[in-house]
Amino acid sequence: MAVQTRLTMLNTMAGPDFIQAMDQFALWGLEVIDLKDHIYGKSISDLNADEAEAAAVVLKERNLQVYSFSSELFYDDIEKGEEHFRTHHFNRITRLLQAADTLKPTMIRLLAAQYKHRNTYSFSMDYIHEFAPWLIPLYQEAVDRIHEAGYHVTIENECHDCIWATPSEIISFFHELNRPNKVHFTYDVQNLWQMGTYPSLTVYEALKPIIGFVHLKGGQQGEEGSSLVWKSSLEDASWPVEELVTQVVRDQISPVICLNPSHGKLKEGYVYDNLTKRDLCYVQALLGAQQ
Structure with missing residues (x-):
């Protein structure tokens, strides 16, 4: 029997106040x-023990379970070097795991790093091998540590100067990471689009072997070219939302699909009222039609 795909979103999409957002x-x-953040004014990576306990009570009272910790760890310029990444990112895993022991997420997110020479190297792995050979071993160490604590790891692509701009870069990175049973890829559809890879079923199929979580954002291209220009709802997006969501549900590779707010400029004449609720209702309808 097929497992039902569930829907979630970042806590901040329901409002900046944590308790009111959980009510919503x-x-x-x-x-x-x-x-992710705005949890008693802090990010998920910075909660102390008391704040984590308070958040757990709020969630329990509303019958909510934590699926993912969307930490910002590892989202930094690799030009800053290994010591910076170890001090400002890897060493913060300790506090993150303390919060996880209280809030019990299914997975913990790390972010793909970035580098300032993104436009100089067409294949990021070449740059990593030459200038940052420590990067993948540090990710391996982080993945192992989180997994040993009892949590699965996911790594998400970002949208500015990210080390991942193409499926081949992502697949190559995961191949060298060599932690198939401990970590998977979060495919943020719009982020990869902003890095230059337009969302399509072909892209999805290439990445499918390593995907474990899917993030959805809307967005429209301009009159010229296929680059993201305008912020929009998922229903009005330029990319094939319905086809991709349908395939994700059929493949059962993302037990939960997560909504994110769309990037892009505000388009004159476009109605942006209740965008979060519109996206929620739209994807709920898509999931209902498939299950």
Whole structure:
């Protein structure tokens, strides 16, 4: 029997106040949550023990479970070097795991790093091998540590100067990471689009072997070219949202699909009212038609 795909979104999409946002999650009928920031004024990576306990009570009272910790760890310029990454990112895993022991996420997110010479190297792995050979071993160490604590790891692509701009870069990185049972890829559809790879079923199929989580954002291209220009709802997006969501559900590779707010400029004449609720209703309808 097929497992039902569930829907979530970042906690901040329901509002900047944590408790009010969790009330809204409950009203929307959501069961799982992706915790990122604005949790008592802090990011998920910086919660102390008391704040994590307080958040756990709020979630329990609303029958909400944590699916993902969306940490910002490892999102930094690799030109800053290994010691910077170890001090400012790897060493913060300790506190993150302390919060995880209280809030019990299914997975913990790390972000793909970035580098200032993105436009100089067409294949990021060449740059990493030459100038940052420590990067993949540090990711391996982080993945092993989180996995040993009892949590799965996901690594998400970002949208500015990211080491991942193409499926081949992502696949090559995961091949060298060599942690197939401990970590998977979060495919943020719009982020990869902003890095130059337009969303399509062909791209999805190439990445499918390593995907474990899918993030959805809307967005429209301009009159010339296929680059993202305008912020939009998922229903009005330029890329094939319905086809991709349908395939993700059929393949059962992302037990939870997560909504994110769209990037892009505001388009004159476009109605942006209630965009989060519109995206929520749209994807709920897509999932309902498939399950």
